Amino acid sequence: MDLRLTGRVAVVTGASKGIGLAVTRTLLDEGARVAAVSRKAGAELDALAGPDLLHVPSDLMDPDAPAAAVERAVEAFGRLDVLVNNAGGPPPGASLPRFGFLTPSDDDWRDMFEFNLFAVVRAVRAAIPHLLRSDAASVVNVSSGNGRRPGPMNFDYNAAKAALNNLTKGLSEEYAPQGVRVNSVSPGPVRTPWWTDEGGAADIIAGATGSDRDAVLDGGAAEMMALTTGRLATPQEVADMVVLLASPRSASTTGADVAVDSGFLKEI
Template identity: 45%
Template sequence: MDLGLKDKVVVVTGASLGIGLAITREFLREGAKVVGGSRRPDNLEKLGHAENLIPVSVDLSTPEGPDLIVDKAIEAFGKIDILINNVGIAPAREGFLSVSDEDWEDVLETNFMSMVRASRAALPHMIKQKSGVILNISSESGRQPDTILVDYSVSKAAMLSLSKALANEYGPMGIRVNAVSPGPTRTPLWDNPGGFAEGLAAQFGMDKEEAIVHFARNVRQLPLGRLGTPEEVASVVVFLASEQAAFVTGAEYTVNGGSLRAF
Protein backbone atom coordinates (compact mmCIF):
# COMPACT_ATOMS: atom_id res chain seq x y z
CA MET A 1 0.00 0.00 0.00
CA ASP A 2 1.40 3.39 -1.02
CA LEU A 3 0.89 5.69 1.95
CA GLY A 4 1.85 8.79 -0.02
CA LEU A 5 4.34 9.99 2.58
CA LYS A 6 7.34 10.52 0.31
CA ASP A 7 8.86 13.98 0.93
CA LYS A 8 6.33 14.82 3.65
CA VAL A 9 7.98 16.80 6.45
CA VAL A 10 7.51 15.20 9.85
CA VAL A 11 8.47 16.51 13.29
CA VAL A 12 8.80 13.82 15.97
CA THR A 13 9.32 14.72 19.62
CA GLY A 14 11.08 12.22 21.85
CA ALA A 15 12.45 10.64 18.70
CA SER A 16 15.55 8.81 19.91
CA LEU A 17 14.17 5.93 22.01
CA GLY A 18 11.39 3.35 22.09
CA ILE A 19 8.20 4.29 20.29
CA GLY A 20 9.62 7.60 19.06
CA LEU A 21 12.62 5.90 17.45
CA ALA A 22 10.38 3.29 15.80
CA ILE A 23 8.11 6.06 14.45
CA THR A 24 11.10 7.95 13.08
CA ARG A 25 12.46 4.83 11.39
CA GLU A 26 9.08 4.00 9.84
CA PHE A 27 8.60 7.48 8.36
CA LEU A 28 12.10 7.35 6.88
CA ARG A 29 11.27 4.00 5.26
CA GLU A 30 8.28 5.70 3.63
CA GLY A 31 10.52 8.40 2.17
CA ALA A 32 9.48 11.20 4.52
CA LYS A 33 11.80 13.93 5.78
CA VAL A 34 12.04 13.79 9.58
CA VAL A 35 13.13 16.34 12.14
CA GLY A 36 13.60 14.38 15.36
CA GLY A 37 13.96 16.06 18.73
CA SER A 38 15.50 14.54 21.86
CA ARG A 39 17.75 15.48 24.75
CA ARG A 40 20.13 12.76 23.51
CA PRO A 41 19.75 12.33 19.74
CA ASP A 42 22.70 9.91 19.36
CA ASN A 43 20.46 7.02 18.29
CA LEU A 44 19.01 9.12 15.48
CA GLU A 45 22.44 9.78 14.06
CA LYS A 46 22.98 6.01 13.78
CA LEU A 47 19.98 5.65 11.44
CA GLY A 48 21.74 7.21 8.49
CA HIS A 49 19.35 8.86 5.97
CA ALA A 50 21.46 12.00 6.25
CA GLU A 51 19.54 13.78 3.50
CA ASN A 52 16.13 13.10 5.08
CA LEU A 53 16.83 13.19 8.83
CA ILE A 54 17.73 16.12 11.03
CA PRO A 55 18.46 15.17 14.66
CA VAL A 56 17.90 18.06 17.05
CA SER A 57 19.29 18.16 20.59
CA VAL A 58 16.50 19.85 22.56
CA ASP A 59 14.81 19.79 25.96
CA LEU A 60 11.14 19.64 25.01
CA SER A 61 9.99 20.23 28.58
CA THR A 62 11.12 23.87 28.33
CA PRO A 63 8.95 26.68 26.93
CA GLU A 64 11.37 27.26 24.04
CA GLY A 65 12.10 23.60 23.16
CA PRO A 66 9.05 22.83 20.97
CA ASP A 67 9.40 26.15 19.10
CA LEU A 68 13.02 25.29 18.36
CA ILE A 69 12.27 21.95 16.72
CA VAL A 70 9.41 23.33 14.60
CA ASP A 71 11.61 26.25 13.52
CA LYS A 72 14.30 23.73 12.48
CA ALA A 73 11.80 21.97 10.23
CA ILE A 74 10.71 25.21 8.58
CA GLU A 75 14.32 26.35 8.16
CA ALA A 76 15.42 23.05 6.61
CA PHE A 77 12.39 22.07 4.52
CA GLY A 78 10.12 25.12 4.30
CA LYS A 79 7.04 23.43 5.75
CA ILE A 80 5.68 20.98 8.29
CA ASP A 81 3.13 18.39 7.21
CA ILE A 82 2.97 16.09 10.24
CA LEU A 83 3.62 16.61 13.94
CA ILE A 84 4.05 13.62 16.25
CA ASN A 85 3.81 14.62 19.92
CA ASN A 86 5.51 11.62 21.47
CA VAL A 87 7.95 12.84 24.12
CA GLY A 88 7.10 11.62 27.61
CA ILE A 89 8.33 10.44 30.99
CA ALA A 90 6.71 7.95 33.37
CA PRO A 91 8.33 7.99 36.83
CA ALA A 92 7.05 5.29 39.18
CA ARG A 93 5.35 6.67 42.32
CA GLU A 94 4.29 5.20 45.64
CA GLY A 95 0.86 6.81 45.38
CA PHE A 96 -0.79 10.22 45.14
CA LEU A 97 0.60 11.59 48.42
CA SER A 98 4.15 10.81 47.34
CA VAL A 99 3.96 13.18 44.33
CA SER A 100 5.27 16.68 45.07
CA ASP A 101 4.44 19.88 43.22
CA GLU A 102 7.81 19.63 41.50
CA ASP A 103 7.01 16.06 40.38
CA TRP A 104 3.69 17.18 38.92
CA GLU A 105 5.31 20.09 37.11
CA ASP A 106 8.07 17.89 35.65
CA VAL A 107 5.63 15.33 34.22
CA LEU A 108 3.06 17.83 32.99
CA GLU A 109 5.67 20.09 31.39
CA THR A 110 7.28 17.14 29.59
CA ASN A 111 4.22 15.13 28.58
CA PHE A 112 1.40 17.65 28.19
CA MET A 113 2.84 21.15 27.81
CA SER A 114 5.29 19.93 25.16
CA MET A 115 2.23 18.87 23.15
CA VAL A 116 0.56 22.24 23.76
CA ARG A 117 3.63 24.19 22.72
CA ALA A 118 4.61 22.06 19.71
CA SER A 119 1.04 22.16 18.38
CA ARG A 120 0.88 25.92 18.93
CA ALA A 121 4.15 26.31 16.99
CA ALA A 122 3.14 24.02 14.11
CA LEU A 123 -0.48 25.04 13.58
CA PRO A 124 0.12 28.45 11.96
CA HIS A 125 2.20 26.76 9.25
CA MET A 126 -0.45 24.08 8.71
CA ILE A 127 -3.23 26.68 8.58
CA LYS A 128 -1.30 28.62 5.94
CA GLN A 129 -0.94 25.54 3.71
CA LYS A 130 -4.52 24.38 4.52
CA SER A 131 -3.36 20.90 5.45
CA GLY A 132 -1.61 19.04 8.22
CA VAL A 133 -1.72 16.13 10.63
CA ILE A 134 -1.11 16.14 14.38
CA LEU A 135 -0.80 12.80 16.15
CA ASN A 136 -0.52 12.65 19.92
CA ILE A 137 0.93 9.58 21.61
CA SER A 138 -1.18 9.15 24.72
CA SER A 139 -1.54 5.90 26.70
CA GLU A 140 -4.12 3.46 27.98
CA SER A 141 -3.31 5.05 31.34
CA GLY A 142 -5.24 8.09 30.16
CA ARG A 143 -8.40 6.01 30.48
CA GLN A 144 -7.29 3.47 33.07
CA PRO A 145 -5.19 5.36 35.65
CA ASP A 146 -2.46 3.51 37.47
CA THR A 147 -1.67 4.29 41.12
CA ILE A 148 2.08 4.12 40.57
CA LEU A 149 1.78 6.39 37.52
CA VAL A 150 -0.79 8.85 38.83
CA ASP A 151 0.70 12.05 37.40
CA TYR A 152 1.62 10.32 34.13
CA SER A 153 -1.97 9.05 33.82
CA VAL A 154 -3.37 12.55 34.31
CA SER A 155 -1.03 13.97 31.68
CA LYS A 156 -2.16 11.34 29.17
CA ALA A 157 -5.84 12.00 29.87
CA ALA A 158 -5.19 15.68 29.20
CA MET A 159 -3.61 14.79 25.86
CA LEU A 160 -6.74 12.88 24.85
CA SER A 161 -8.96 15.82 25.73
CA LEU A 162 -6.83 18.36 23.88
CA SER A 163 -6.63 16.08 20.83
CA LYS A 164 -10.41 16.14 20.54
CA ALA A 165 -10.56 19.91 21.04
CA LEU A 166 -7.94 20.56 18.34
CA ALA A 167 -9.66 18.19 15.91
CA ASN A 168 -12.92 20.10 16.36
CA GLU A 169 -11.35 23.52 15.93
CA TYR A 170 -8.96 22.87 13.07
CA GLY A 171 -10.77 20.22 11.01
CA PRO A 172 -12.48 22.92 8.90
CA MET A 173 -9.00 24.20 8.00
CA GLY A 174 -7.88 20.86 6.58
CA ILE A 175 -5.95 19.72 9.66
CA ARG A 176 -6.53 16.29 11.18
CA VAL A 177 -5.77 15.55 14.84
CA ASN A 178 -5.82 12.07 16.35
CA ALA A 179 -4.43 10.23 19.35
CA VAL A 180 -2.73 6.84 19.57
CA SER A 181 -2.88 5.13 22.97
CA PRO A 182 -0.44 2.25 23.43
CA GLY A 183 -0.94 -0.37 26.10
CA PRO A 184 1.98 -2.24 27.68
CA THR A 185 4.77 -1.84 25.13
CA ARG A 186 8.31 -3.14 25.52
CA THR A 187 10.34 0.05 25.38
CA PRO A 188 13.56 0.93 27.23
CA LEU A 189 11.38 1.78 30.25
CA TRP A 190 11.08 -2.00 30.61
CA ASP A 191 14.61 -3.09 29.83
CA ASN A 192 16.85 -0.33 31.19
CA PRO A 193 18.62 -1.02 34.50
CA GLY A 194 16.09 -0.45 37.26
CA GLY A 195 13.24 -0.60 34.74
CA PHE A 196 9.84 -2.26 34.90
CA ALA A 197 11.20 -5.70 34.01
CA GLU A 198 13.61 -5.78 36.94
CA GLY A 199 10.85 -4.65 39.27
CA LEU A 200 8.53 -7.41 38.08
CA ALA A 201 11.30 -10.00 38.34
CA ALA A 202 11.87 -9.06 41.98
CA GLN A 203 8.14 -8.97 42.71
CA PHE A 204 7.39 -12.37 41.18
CA GLY A 205 10.66 -14.14 42.04
CA MET A 206 11.34 -14.93 38.38
CA ASP A 207 13.91 -13.99 35.82
CA LYS A 208 13.09 -10.96 33.68
CA GLU A 209 11.68 -12.75 30.63
CA GLU A 210 9.53 -15.09 32.72
CA ALA A 211 8.26 -12.14 34.75
CA ILE A 212 7.26 -10.22 31.62
CA VAL A 213 5.35 -13.21 30.24
CA HIS A 214 3.64 -13.76 33.62
CA PHE A 215 2.70 -10.09 33.79
CA ALA A 216 1.21 -10.05 30.28
CA ARG A 217 -0.67 -13.35 30.51
CA ASN A 218 -1.68 -13.65 34.15
CA VAL A 219 -1.56 -10.22 35.75
CA ARG A 220 -2.82 -7.98 32.95
CA GLN A 221 -4.50 -10.93 31.20
CA LEU A 222 -3.86 -9.44 27.79
CA PRO A 223 -5.91 -11.35 25.21
CA LEU A 224 -2.89 -11.51 22.90
CA GLY A 225 -0.77 -12.79 25.79
CA ARG A 226 2.28 -10.56 25.27
CA LEU A 227 3.57 -7.01 25.37
CA GLY A 228 3.41 -4.86 22.28
CA THR A 229 6.42 -3.62 20.36
CA PRO A 230 7.32 -0.04 19.42
CA GLU A 231 7.14 -1.06 15.77
CA GLU A 232 3.50 -2.10 16.15
CA VAL A 233 2.63 1.34 17.51
CA ALA A 234 4.66 3.03 14.77
CA SER A 235 2.74 1.19 12.04
CA VAL A 236 -0.55 2.64 13.30
CA VAL A 237 0.95 6.12 13.61
CA VAL A 238 2.28 6.11 10.05
CA PHE A 239 -1.06 4.89 8.70
CA LEU A 240 -2.98 7.64 10.53
CA ALA A 241 -0.55 10.24 9.19
CA SER A 242 -1.14 9.10 5.61
CA GLU A 243 -3.80 9.94 3.06
CA GLN A 244 -5.18 6.44 3.58
CA ALA A 245 -6.65 7.87 6.81
CA ALA A 246 -7.86 11.12 5.23
CA PHE A 247 -11.34 10.86 6.83
CA VAL A 248 -10.07 10.08 10.34
CA THR A 249 -9.92 12.91 12.86
CA GLY A 250 -10.84 13.39 16.49
CA ALA A 251 -10.24 9.67 17.06
CA GLU A 252 -8.26 7.63 19.55
CA TYR A 253 -6.62 4.48 18.22
CA THR A 254 -5.68 1.96 20.91
CA VAL A 255 -2.71 -0.33 20.34
CA ASN A 256 -2.92 -2.40 23.50
CA GLY A 257 -3.37 -6.10 22.78
CA GLY A 258 -6.97 -5.92 23.98
CA SER A 259 -6.10 -4.68 27.47
CA LEU A 260 -9.06 -2.26 27.70
CA ARG A 261 -12.27 -4.21 27.26
CA ALA A 262 -14.87 -1.51 27.96
CA PHE A 263 -16.56 0.45 25.20
Protein backbone atom coordinates in the same frame (compact mmCIF):
# COMPACT_ATOMS: atom_id res chain seq x y z
CA MET B 1 -0.04 0.43 0.12
CA ASP B 2 1.37 3.84 -0.75
CA LEU B 3 0.72 6.11 2.24
CA ARG B 4 1.25 9.23 0.10
CA LEU B 5 3.92 10.61 2.39
CA THR B 6 6.66 11.08 -0.19
CA GLY B 7 8.12 14.56 0.16
CA ARG B 8 6.08 15.37 3.25
CA VAL B 9 7.87 16.90 6.24
CA ALA B 10 7.35 15.54 9.74
CA VAL B 11 8.54 16.49 13.21
CA VAL B 12 8.80 13.54 15.61
CA THR B 13 9.59 14.09 19.28
CA GLY B 14 11.24 11.47 21.43
CA ALA B 15 12.72 10.12 18.22
CA SER B 16 15.94 8.46 19.36
CA LYS B 17 14.50 5.21 20.76
CA GLY B 18 11.40 3.11 21.26
CA ILE B 19 8.21 4.18 19.52
CA GLY B 20 9.68 7.47 18.29
CA LEU B 21 12.58 5.74 16.59
CA ALA B 22 10.20 3.29 14.92
CA VAL B 23 7.98 6.17 13.75
CA THR B 24 10.99 8.01 12.36
CA ARG B 25 12.24 4.94 10.51
CA THR B 26 8.78 4.20 9.07
CA LEU B 27 8.24 7.77 7.88
CA LEU B 28 11.63 7.72 6.16
CA ASP B 29 10.76 4.40 4.53
CA GLU B 30 7.57 6.03 3.23
CA GLY B 31 9.55 8.85 1.60
CA ALA B 32 8.98 11.58 4.17
CA ARG B 33 11.58 14.00 5.46
CA VAL B 34 11.87 13.90 9.22
CA ALA B 35 13.10 16.26 11.91
CA ALA B 36 13.87 13.86 14.75
CA VAL B 37 13.74 15.64 18.10
CA SER B 38 15.49 14.16 21.15
CA ARG B 39 18.01 15.13 23.78
CA LYS B 40 20.64 12.87 22.20
CA ALA B 41 20.75 11.06 18.87
CA GLY B 42 21.97 7.58 19.80
CA ALA B 43 23.43 4.89 17.57
CA GLU B 44 20.13 3.64 16.17
CA LEU B 45 19.01 7.08 15.05
CA ASP B 46 22.49 7.82 13.68
CA ALA B 47 22.17 4.68 11.55
CA LEU B 48 19.27 6.32 9.70
CA ALA B 49 21.34 9.36 8.72
CA GLY B 50 20.75 10.79 5.27
CA PRO B 51 19.49 13.88 3.45
CA ASP B 52 15.90 13.29 4.59
CA LEU B 53 16.74 13.11 8.30
CA LEU B 54 17.59 16.02 10.57
CA HIS B 55 18.36 15.47 14.24
CA VAL B 56 17.27 18.37 16.43
CA PRO B 57 18.89 18.16 19.89
CA SER B 58 16.24 19.35 22.32
CA ASP B 59 15.21 19.03 25.96
CA LEU B 60 11.43 19.37 25.91
CA MET B 61 11.40 20.25 29.61
CA ASP B 62 12.68 23.65 28.46
CA PRO B 63 9.58 25.75 27.64
CA ASP B 64 11.32 27.27 24.61
CA ALA B 65 12.44 23.94 23.14
CA PRO B 66 9.29 22.73 21.32
CA ALA B 67 8.90 25.92 19.29
CA ALA B 68 12.63 26.01 18.51
CA ALA B 69 12.48 22.42 17.24
CA VAL B 70 9.53 23.16 14.96
CA GLU B 71 11.20 26.25 13.55
CA ARG B 72 14.44 24.34 12.94
CA ALA B 73 12.52 21.73 10.93
CA VAL B 74 10.78 24.36 8.79
CA GLU B 75 14.07 26.17 8.28
CA ALA B 76 15.73 22.96 7.08
CA PHE B 77 12.93 21.49 4.95
CA GLY B 78 10.83 24.52 4.00
CA ARG B 79 7.47 23.28 5.25
CA LEU B 80 5.65 21.14 7.81
CA ASP B 81 2.93 18.57 7.18
CA VAL B 82 3.03 16.21 10.17
CA LEU B 83 3.67 16.62 13.87
CA VAL B 84 4.06 13.47 15.98
CA ASN B 85 4.13 14.27 19.70
CA ASN B 86 5.66 11.03 20.88
CA ALA B 87 7.92 12.16 23.73
CA GLY B 88 6.39 11.23 27.06
CA GLY B 89 6.44 8.80 29.92
CA PRO B 90 8.75 9.34 32.89
CA PRO B 91 10.33 12.81 32.84
CA PRO B 92 14.12 12.89 32.87
CA GLY B 93 15.36 11.48 36.15
CA ALA B 94 12.08 9.76 37.07
CA SER B 95 11.15 6.07 36.98
CA LEU B 96 7.73 4.45 36.64
CA PRO B 97 5.66 2.73 37.88
CA ARG B 98 5.09 4.65 41.11
CA PHE B 99 2.65 3.00 43.49
CA GLY B 100 0.04 4.91 45.50
CA PHE B 101 -1.43 8.40 45.38
CA LEU B 102 0.79 9.76 48.16
CA THR B 103 4.04 8.77 46.44
CA PRO B 104 4.50 11.56 43.85
CA SER B 105 5.31 15.00 45.23
CA ASP B 106 4.16 18.35 43.88
CA ASP B 107 7.40 18.54 41.90
CA ASP B 108 6.75 15.07 40.46
CA TRP B 109 3.30 16.19 39.33
CA ARG B 110 4.67 19.37 37.77
CA ASP B 111 7.42 17.54 35.91
CA MET B 112 4.99 14.90 34.66
CA PHE B 113 2.62 17.47 33.22
CA GLU B 114 5.50 19.53 31.85
CA PHE B 115 6.79 16.57 29.85
CA ASN B 116 3.57 14.80 28.87
CA LEU B 117 1.18 17.72 28.34
CA PHE B 118 2.74 21.19 28.29
CA ALA B 119 5.49 20.20 25.83
CA VAL B 120 2.76 18.97 23.48
CA VAL B 121 0.78 22.20 23.90
CA ARG B 122 3.86 24.22 23.01
CA ALA B 123 4.77 22.06 20.02
CA VAL B 124 1.25 22.24 18.59
CA ARG B 125 1.09 25.99 19.17
CA ALA B 126 4.32 26.43 17.19
CA ALA B 127 3.32 23.98 14.45
CA ILE B 128 -0.22 25.19 13.71
CA PRO B 129 0.71 28.22 11.54
CA HIS B 130 2.86 25.95 9.34
CA LEU B 131 0.39 23.07 9.27
CA LEU B 132 -2.37 25.39 8.11
CA ARG B 133 -0.35 25.95 4.93
CA SER B 134 -0.19 22.22 4.17
CA ASP B 135 -2.71 20.51 1.92
CA ALA B 136 -2.71 17.36 4.09
CA ALA B 137 -1.74 18.28 7.63
CA SER B 138 -1.85 15.91 10.57
CA VAL B 139 -1.01 15.89 14.27
CA VAL B 140 -0.68 12.55 16.07
CA ASN B 141 -0.31 12.57 19.84
CA VAL B 142 1.01 9.44 21.51
CA SER B 143 -1.09 9.00 24.63
CA SER B 144 -1.59 5.87 26.75
CA GLY B 145 -4.27 3.39 27.68
CA ASN B 146 -3.67 4.60 31.23
CA GLY B 147 -5.33 7.87 30.26
CA ARG B 148 -8.61 5.97 30.03
CA ARG B 149 -8.05 3.33 32.70
CA PRO B 150 -7.40 4.75 36.18
CA GLY B 151 -5.64 2.61 38.75
CA PRO B 152 -3.77 2.85 42.06
CA MET B 153 -0.40 3.68 40.50
CA ASN B 154 1.08 6.38 38.26
CA PHE B 155 -1.60 8.89 39.25
CA ASP B 156 0.32 11.83 37.80
CA TYR B 157 1.10 10.06 34.52
CA ASN B 158 -2.46 8.81 34.07
CA ALA B 159 -3.91 12.27 34.69
CA ALA B 160 -1.49 13.89 32.24
CA LYS B 161 -2.44 11.42 29.51
CA ALA B 162 -6.16 11.90 30.21
CA ALA B 163 -5.59 15.62 29.74
CA LEU B 164 -3.74 14.90 26.48
CA ASN B 165 -6.73 12.92 25.20
CA ASN B 166 -9.01 15.86 25.98
CA LEU B 167 -6.61 18.25 24.27
CA THR B 168 -6.53 16.05 21.17
CA LYS B 169 -10.32 16.10 20.85
CA GLY B 170 -10.49 19.84 21.34
CA LEU B 171 -7.77 20.53 18.78
CA SER B 172 -9.57 18.37 16.25
CA GLU B 173 -12.81 20.28 16.77
CA GLU B 174 -11.07 23.59 16.09
CA TYR B 175 -8.61 22.68 13.36
CA ALA B 176 -10.05 19.78 11.36
CA PRO B 177 -12.42 22.20 9.59
CA GLN B 178 -9.28 24.15 8.63
CA GLY B 179 -7.53 21.09 7.20
CA VAL B 180 -5.45 19.91 10.16
CA ARG B 181 -6.46 16.47 11.43
CA VAL B 182 -5.61 15.67 15.06
CA ASN B 183 -5.68 12.13 16.47
CA SER B 184 -4.09 10.14 19.25
CA VAL B 185 -2.72 6.63 19.60
CA SER B 186 -2.94 4.99 23.02
CA PRO B 187 -0.44 2.19 23.51
CA GLY B 188 -0.59 -0.26 26.34
CA PRO B 189 2.72 -1.62 27.66
CA VAL B 190 5.30 -1.60 24.86
CA ARG B 191 8.68 -3.32 24.94
CA THR B 192 10.71 -0.12 24.88
CA PRO B 193 13.72 1.06 26.93
CA TRP B 194 11.21 2.43 29.49
CA TRP B 195 10.58 -1.25 30.30
CA THR B 196 13.86 -2.89 29.42
CA ASP B 197 16.54 -0.47 30.68
CA GLU B 198 18.23 -1.26 33.98
CA GLY B 199 16.09 0.23 36.73
CA GLY B 200 13.13 0.50 34.36
CA ALA B 201 9.58 -0.73 34.69
CA ALA B 202 10.50 -4.42 34.45
CA ASP B 203 12.95 -4.13 37.34
CA ILE B 204 10.53 -2.07 39.45
CA ILE B 205 7.67 -4.53 38.96
CA ALA B 206 9.97 -7.48 39.58
CA GLY B 207 11.05 -5.93 42.87
CA ALA B 208 7.46 -5.22 43.91
CA THR B 209 6.21 -8.73 43.07
CA GLY B 210 9.19 -10.85 44.08
CA SER B 211 9.80 -11.89 40.48
CA ASP B 212 12.68 -11.21 38.09
CA ARG B 213 12.92 -8.87 35.12
CA ASP B 214 12.96 -11.61 32.46
CA ALA B 215 9.83 -13.19 33.89
CA VAL B 216 8.12 -9.79 33.90
CA LEU B 217 9.06 -9.04 30.29
CA ASP B 218 8.31 -12.53 28.99
CA GLY B 219 4.82 -12.86 30.40
CA GLY B 220 4.49 -11.62 33.95
CA ALA B 221 3.55 -8.07 32.98
CA ALA B 222 1.12 -9.31 30.35
CA GLU B 223 -0.58 -11.56 32.90
CA MET B 224 -0.71 -8.83 35.54
CA MET B 225 -2.29 -6.38 33.08
CA ALA B 226 -4.59 -9.01 31.55
CA LEU B 227 -3.24 -8.40 28.05
CA THR B 228 -5.35 -10.42 25.64
CA THR B 229 -2.44 -11.16 23.31
CA GLY B 230 -0.29 -12.39 26.19
CA ARG B 231 2.63 -10.11 25.36
CA LEU B 232 3.83 -6.52 25.32
CA ALA B 233 3.43 -4.72 22.01
CA THR B 234 6.44 -3.85 19.89
CA PRO B 235 7.40 -0.25 19.02
CA GLN B 236 6.85 -1.00 15.34
CA GLU B 237 3.26 -2.08 15.92
CA VAL B 238 2.51 1.30 17.49
CA ALA B 239 4.51 3.17 14.85
CA ASP B 240 2.51 1.59 12.03
CA MET B 241 -0.71 3.07 13.43
CA VAL B 242 0.90 6.46 14.08
CA VAL B 243 2.14 6.70 10.50
CA LEU B 244 -1.18 5.53 9.06
CA LEU B 245 -2.98 8.29 10.99
CA ALA B 246 -0.37 10.79 9.82
CA SER B 247 -0.96 9.76 6.21
CA PRO B 248 -3.45 11.33 3.80
CA ARG B 249 -4.87 7.79 3.55
CA SER B 250 -6.59 8.63 6.86
CA ALA B 251 -8.14 11.81 5.52
CA SER B 252 -11.50 11.26 7.24
CA THR B 253 -10.08 10.17 10.58
CA THR B 254 -9.85 12.99 13.11
CA GLY B 255 -10.54 13.32 16.81
CA ALA B 256 -9.97 9.57 17.18
CA ASP B 257 -8.04 7.76 19.89
CA VAL B 258 -6.77 4.42 18.61
CA ALA B 259 -5.71 1.75 21.08
CA VAL B 260 -2.67 -0.33 20.16
CA ASP B 261 -2.51 -2.03 23.51
CA SER B 262 -2.47 -5.84 23.31
CA GLY B 263 -6.03 -5.87 24.63
CA PHE B 264 -5.26 -3.75 27.72
CA LEU B 265 -8.45 -1.67 27.53
CA LYS B 266 -11.58 -3.73 28.20
CA GLU B 267 -14.14 -0.94 28.17
CA ILE B 268 -16.66 -0.60 25.33
